[in-house]
Amino acid sequence: MTTALIFLVAAHAFDYFSFLVMTAKHGLAAEFNPIVVALAQEFGLPGLTIAKLGSVAFLAGVVILAAPQRRKVAGALLVIGISAGMIGGISNVASI
Numbered sequence: 902m903t904t905a906l907i908f909l910v911a912a913h914a915f916d917y918f919s920f921l922v923m924t925a926k927h928g929l930a931a932e933f934n935p936i937v938v939a940l941a942q943e944f945g946l947p948g949l950t951i952a953k954l955g956s957v958a959f960l961a962g963v964v965i966l967a968a969p970q971r972r973k974v975a976g977a978l979l980v981i982g983i984s985a986g987m988i989g990g991i992s993n994v995a996s997i
Contacts, residue, residue: 902968905979906961912986913957917950919993931996934989957982 923931924941932938940949960982968975 902964902975905976905983906964909961909964909979909982909986910957912983912990913953914986916986916989916993917953919990919997923993923996926997933992933996 920932920937929938929941932941937949940952944952960978964975964978964982967978
């Protein structure tokens, strides 16, 4: 479980830092996710960073709480969370 949580954080760190590089090079218009664009426009980079950290921490907390009784559900949430981070990061790199 610890390894999977590390992968979750790493996938979203990859997404976040590739977003920073992409937007520095091409601007916010290069971002495909309308939620990210709206957050960045409304709250700036600090707000977007807090939202990213909060969402990853929330998911990790849910997984930790669910794992003892619902191991398959916790595993599925981790797979979805890791996949979301990787897809976001890969699409950012593709835009760079």
